Every structure is written in structure tokens, then in C-alpha cells.
Amino acid sequence: MRNRGGVRVRADAAAKGMMRGLLLACCAALAVAAGCGPSADAPREADEAAEVTEITAAGTAFPNTIGETHWFTFQRKVEKGTQGRFKVRMLVHGQFSEEQIAAGLRRGRVQIGNLSATMTSTLVPEAAMLYAPFLFESEEEADFVYDHFLTELFTSLLAAQSLHLVSWSEIGFHHIYSVTPVLSPADMRGRRFRVSASEASRLFGEALSADVIPLGFGEIVPSLQTGLIEAGENSLTLYVRTGTSGEAPHVTLTAHCFGMSVIVADKAWWDSLADADREIIAHAYPSIAETRRGTREEAQHDLENADSFGITPRWPEQAERDRWAAAVAHVPEQLARAVGGQSRLVLDTIAEGKAAFARQQAAN
Template sequence: MKFTKFATTCALALGVMSSTALAETTLKLATVAPLSSPWGQWAQGVAKKIEEESGGEMKIEVIGDAQLGDEQTILRQGMKGRVDLVLVSNIPLSLIGQEMDLVSSPFLYDSVEQGSCVAFNHLSEILGPSLREARLEPLTWMEVGNYIVFSKDEARTPSALEGRKVRVAATTADELFARKIGAVGVPMGTSDTIPALQTGNVEAAFLPGVFGIAIGTHKVAPNVTVSNHTRLIGTVAVSQRSYNKLSDQEKEWLSAFTEGGAALSAAVLGAEGALLGKLEGAGLPVARLSDEESAEWRASADGLREELAEQLGPKAVSILEQINAAKVACGS
């Protein structure tokens, strides 16, 4: 009898342990961002918050440093449900639909504040349907930062790049802008940029400030122009295949990514200013533009958004109208 009671007690204990193990949900988040970068640190911070708030019932495993491939590969894996969450920049979003390139239009916003307002208060409503068609559920919009110019020779104005080969991202918006300013846009990945500058295949590069400085672009193209001509916004999204398996409580825990998006934006934009200050402190030529020079950059993109939307089709035209309405709602 005593043995039977003991066996029953053990079985119950094992059952409790088994149900506890089954109750734990672990999701994998993939990104190319280094774990030590602002994006990697932010993702790990949100993962820690979720684990704490859930009492260990939900865990997010952050897999960074491009361990699961480049951004296009990671995005495809998310769309197919092979990874649970993706943290990607705007560059691969055209895999979902070319209309997504509109969020990379030069001088899309009138101010930093307006851009942040549109991104965090309106963009999920505007671009959410496209993401959901691709079997992704957007959680937040990820700050990538502002495009600046790294060049071998001084390039304070867009006219200074006329006829010169400039590295651009492989997006319709980037390529169109290069043509508008008379530059020869050379689409390439970020890993190819520094070798291309070293060999002379390109003479300048458009890159996000934090990323461009972090990889040392200024060492081969030391003239830095703070053009801030494009605000790059990516996404953190969860695979619908994974999302549909979650309980309401688990979805609520996952909303920590949504709530934390603005903090990441502030961190990235703050890092931009700090890194540019370090370059100046080291004696590198960092061009802070005058009002006249800034006006020339902005004028170079006149009509580009409308031309891009028309080129990309009716869906893009509708999205641009929604973005413009969101800008009005946010104010300047």
C-alpha cells in the first residue's frame, strides 16, 4: 500500500513537471543585426521583459549576427513559418510587394517627429494588410535610421554626385533617387560596399548612419555628408503560422515588442548623433548642411514619391495617399 501511494505521488509529480514543460513557449527571432548592436540589444531586452512578465512561460530566443542567413532569407523563413519572428530592415520588404518601397522614399517626412508619429501610430494600419497577405503579423516598426553619404571627395550637395558611381540599396526608391540627382546608382548589398569603395567600383555610398559608421565605411570614404535624405524603417513581425498557435495571453506578452518600438527608435537616432560626433572629434570631415544645402537636397526629390507610386501601380498610389493622410494627422 505504501509503495502504491509513493508511486502515485511520483506519477503526479512527474505529471506536474511535464505540464509545466509543455506550458513553456519558446519562439525564435531571427535578424542579421549583431547582438551587440542597438537592434540586437533591444531585441534581447524585450525578450528578457517577456520572460519576466510571463514568469518563464514564454521565451524568445534571439538569433542574430546573420546566423540564419541574409535579410531576404530570414524574411522568407518568416513568411513560410520556419522561424517565428523576424527583425528586418526595409530593404527586403519588396519581396512582399514593391509598394513597400514607398516607405523608403527620400524626404518622405517633414520632420523626425512626424516620421516617428506615422511609423508608430499609422504604419501598421497602412502596411499591415500587405504583411498579412505574406503571412506575417506586424508587431512594431523598426528604426533603421537616416541615410547619409560616405564619399571619397566632398559631396555637400546632390549636384556634387552627378555622374559619379554611388552605392545604393537594391530598391526602386534608391535607384530612382540616384537617377534624379544625376548619379550612377550601383545597387549592392552592404557587405560588398567597402570592397567596392576600395577598388573604385563606386565613389560614394548611401548608407544608414549607425550601420555605415559601425562597419567602418568612413575609413575608405572619409567625407561624410549628413544629408538625412531617407528615413529607413523596417519591421518586427511574427509568422502567422506561429501567431495562430498562441493563446490570447501569449499574444499579450508578445505585445512588448509593440510597446518597445519607440524606445528602439530613440536609441538608434541617439546613436547616430553620438557616432557622428565621434567622427568630428577624430578630425574627419563631417558636413553639417546649411539651410541652402538642405533645401537643394530636398528639392532634388521633388515629384519622386508620386513618380515612384505611379511606377509601382494602383496599390502603391493608394498607400501613398494613406501615408499623406497620416502625415496630416501627425502634423509637421
């Protein structure tokens, strides 16, 4: 009996254990159905979270300028267009110097960035030619030459340096700002004139017999305050909106140099993108047509509100501008010899584009 009883006890225990197992299984199933426990979607959701790709965008935009707006547009379009699969790390306010941006692009630490033509010329020397004086007579002529001639050439030159040209980003025509009025090329003789690291800027100042003083952009305002410099050159937006105009209220609208920068991507990264993602990113940064419009509207606004900005603009007559051009007419050739490489090809391409533009205008 004890044996039979022992068997009966063990059987009862086994039955109870099975019941507990069934109850636990039912509870687990109910919890899953109610969304209270781990689900079959959890691994997929974890995979999706892991698939978010961060890309670093780097630039040197100033707050409250059209350049800053363009970068925020880029961020919004990339993240929305990829439905959050790409997240843009925004380092567009000079957190990196241009040298660091260029190095980051080539080492895979920065995926997309904005480089001035001056900085670009350290990688592609021929980019220095874009800042030669008096290459273009008008914005319309410059637009035509860039769109139909220079874009193809510089896409190739940049690709050879492992960079992909995403877009041009217009800065605008450069003019001469000064503490006291500059009315003619003769007024530049001996004047303490700030130049950038660009060879084109230095040769321009020397051709005008100015006292050429190389300074970084951040040194302009304090140098004007101390009298180290009396004049310099820049686009209207960068002159008016960065403090320079407060120390040098006169600006002569020579339009002697067409300022342009590049939006470039690490080519290895660019080529690795899926076609659909590349298409989204390619069109996320405003097109050259959009950056032109925004830059020019901003410059026009600044001129229309010159009094409120405390600046005194002066528009040279065509004959006066011709005298400025004549004073520095030798600089493009001088610059091409100094830069070397395919600089002559750049000048020839611009000349070809200008001729095509003239024919188009004549036909219209």
C-alpha cells in the same frame, strides 16, 4: 502428520511472504515521503517540461548596436514574462539572410523576425514607397505620420501576406557618405554611387546623375577599398559602426530618406497564441518610442564623437537641402508608377498625415 506438517510448512511460507510484502511496501512509502523515489508530482513535472515552447527570432543585427540590444531585451522579456514556458532561439546576427527570414516566416520556421523595408517590399510592394526621398522634413513629422497613419495601413497590407506587424524598428534618416566631400547635388554627377536592391535607392542615384552601382551590404567596404564605389547612402549608425566610415570618412547629412524596418510575426502562429502569451510577446520587443530614442541617442553620440570615429560630418543649410530635394522631386511619383499596387494610397496617406501634423503644429 506429514500432511498436517506439510500444511503447516506452506502456511509458514505464506506468512513470511506476506511479511516481506508489507516490509517492501513500507520501505517504498518511506522512500516517497523522503523524496527518494518516484512521486505523484513526477508526471506533472514531466508534462511541464514538455510544455516549454521554442520560438525562433531572426534578424540581421550588428554586434554592439542598439538593434542587437533590442533583440536581447525581447528574449529576456519573453522568457521572464512566460515564466520559462517560452524559450527564444536567437538567430539575430544574420545567421539567416533576409530572404531566408522572409521565407521562414511564411513557412512557419521563423515565428518573429526583422525585415528591412526593401525586403518587405518583395512581399508587400508598397513598402518600397517608405524609402522615397524627402517624404519628411523632420523626425517629429515622420513620427506623427507613422504613428497615426502608416501603422494602420501597413498592418492591413502585411496581414494580407500572412504577416502580423508587431512593431516598426527605426533605422534613422539616411545620409550620403563619400570618400571625398559631396557638397551639392552637382557633386554627385558621374560619381560611383552604391545603391541597394531598393528601387527607391536606384531612382534616387539616377536622378542625381550618379554612376549607379548595385551592391549588397557586405560588399560596401571592399568596394570602397578597391575604388569600385566612391559614395553611398545609409543611416549614421550603419555607416559608423559597420566599417564603412573607415573607408569613406565624409558624410553629408542630407536626411533624404527615413529608414525604417519592421518586426513581423507569422500571422498563423500569432493568432494561435493564448491571449495572455500574445500580450507578453507583443510588448517584449521595445516599442517604437523606445527604438526611436535608442537609435537617435546612438546617432547623436556618433556625431558628438565624430573625431574619435574619424568622420567629417557636414550639415547642409536649409537652402542647400532644398536644392537636394528639388533635384529628386520627381522620384516619389516615378517610384509609385514603377511599384504599382496601392503605392498611390501610401503617398496620399503620407500627404494626409503631413497635413494633419502641420495643423497640429499651427494649433500649438
